[in-house]
Each structure stands twice: as C-alpha cells, then as structure tokens.
Amino acid sequence: MTKYILSPSFLLFFFIPSTANEFQPYALNGGLVCAVAGQDFVVVASDTRLTDGYEILTRNHLQSRLWVASGGCQSHTSSPFENGGSVILPSEENSSVRIDSSDEHRKINSLSPYIVQPPTFIASAGCSSDCEELKRLMRSEIASNIHWTHGKHTLSSSCIANLLGQTLYTRRSFPFYSFCILAGFDDASDAGMVHVYDAIGSHERVSVASAGTGREMLQPILDRLFASAQSFHSTRPHEKNEEDDLKEAFPRLIRDGRVVDASKQRSGLKLQPPVETCVKCNAEQAISRVVRSYRATAEREIAVGDDVVVCLVRKRRNQKVTKGDAEQHECTMELFRFPLKKH
Secondary structure (H helix, E strand, O other): OOOOOOOHHHHHHHHOOOOOOOOOOOOOOOOEEEEEEOOOEEEEEEEOOEEEOOEEEEOOOOOOOEEEEEOOEOOOOOOOEOOOOEEOOOOOOOOEEEOOOOOOEEEEEOOOOEEOOOOEEEEEEEOHHHHHHHHHHHHHHHHHHHHHOOOOOOOOHHHHHHHHHHHHHHOOOOOOOEEEEEEEEOOOOOOEEEEEEOOOOOEEEEOEEEEEOOHHHHHHHHHHHOOOHHHEEOOOOOOOOHHHHHHHHOOEEOOOOOEOOHHHOEEOOEEOOOEOOOOOOOHHHHHHHHHHHHHHHHOOOOOOOOEEEEEEEEEEEEEEEEEOOEEEEEEEEEEEEEEOOOO
C-alpha cells in the first residue's frame, strides 16, 4: 500500500483564505471637500488630487468632486461650469493676489459672472465613479422638475438638500460610496446654508462642514479657526507670573459659542439645529482660514495635495433683479486656486 505524506506547507495552503478572486465593489479615490456658510456668502472648497491607494492618478481632478446642482449664470464671460455641471478648474496663468497681511498669496481666476439664480453646489468625495453617477442622477432629477414645470421655477437649496438625502437613502442596500456636502442659500433668511451627509443620506445643517479623506484632521482645525471669541476664557491680571502667561497662551475652552440653547431650538413645530448655521466673519477671512486648514492637513495626509479650488458666491442684499413674478438678489461667483504641498 502506497502511503502519502502531506507536508505542513501543503496543509497550510487549504487554511489560508484566498483573496485573489474577491469582489471589491468600492474604491477610495481620495478627495477632501469642505464648505462654510456666511451671512451673505457661501464658500465651497475641494482639493484636486485623485488617488488609488498610494498611486496618484491625476493632479487636476475636479469633475466628479465639485459641481453645481442648479442655478444658471448669465455673463459676457465664459461660464465657470462645464456642460455636465462640474466646476472648471481655474488656470494658473493669473497674477498672484495677496490673501491677507501675511506673505501667503493666492491664485485668482478673474471669473465674476452675473448669476441670476444663486447656485446650489454639491461637493462629494469617496469613490470617483459613484460620485459621477450621483452627479448625473441628481442633475437629471432637477432637470426633469424644470421641464415638468415648463421652466417656471427650479428647486431651491432646501429642496435639493432633501432630494439628495432621499436619493442616497434609496441606495441604502448598496449605497453610493460618496460623502457629500451641499452648499447654497436659505430661502427664508437669504443666508448661506451648508448640509453635511453620510453615505446613506442622513444629513445635518451646520456652519462649517468637511468630508472625505483627511476629514478627521481638517474638521477640528476648521472648528477651532471659526470658533466664536466667547468660546474661550482668559484673564489678564496686572501682576503676571509664568502660570498666567501659560493660561494666556493656551486659554481654557469653556463652551462652544456657536451652541444654541435647548430652549431656543424649537421654532413652532420644527426644531432648529443645535449649533449656529452661519459663521461670524467675512468672505475673505473665511477663504483664508479654509486655505490654512487645507495646507495643515496636506502636510499630514498623503492623499491630499497639489491644489485646492475655492468657490465663493456672494449675495448682494441691496440689489435685486426681477425674474418673472419673483424678485431675486444679485449674486457673483469667484473661483480661486491655491497651491498645496506636492508630495
């Protein structure tokens, strides 16, 4: 009788799970997006690096990451949007403009088109193919609504926020690997509005939001830079010692000044967000803080880098235009491109 002796290495082959034929439906292509809502402006930003693991696929990607859901531009200049609604990447052949009193500079694309209707931006990060499919689906739904009403009106930013949440929730069994931020203007107060989403459509209105790769580092920096002055407490006695100097250098955090008291969160039958929904700074300060946050994150996250594109939409409260039977505020849009660390 022939005896077969199995070696330990041959037996170990049967117990090692094979991963060569596993189906991987999602791919993480990087991307870090953020948005800031102000009293009369809204800022949306995204980096331009598209990655696949440690491989950089392109350094100028913006097609599926930053796009407009509704709103049109009427200007003698070229439109800042592509046919698919994506924001056109600003060119680098522009003069540098000083961003603040520091030595940092910014690249500005001198596109200031006259916008009849305030646009609603959606910034998404995650799987690039899922973000592109979500963009086409959302724009198709909004275009269908415009044709259904014969072009009389389009969806407002609040309606698009609900539509985006419902669209993501319909794919809850096999969700889009897309983490979104919506930025627009509130119809009631004409102030900036920012909603942040998870993969299955749960969303919340906030003043500063971020999503994508490196969010864990970017969001705390944004919260600290946009924190209210009442959030910190420091004393200035006449006679100082080393302990007092240390307290002034590192003030004690007592409470976030943007937190809304629980008794003031109810408005009729609705509940207001538990935090303030607008920052207390101007547009230039908001852009400066966003760029500082991106540069700090790019130093520590390898998937974030190359450039950051910032879209600024201002609403002029004292100037209105009449479109049909409704009056709308004039809006202008500017595109900025700031360099980041190129790893």
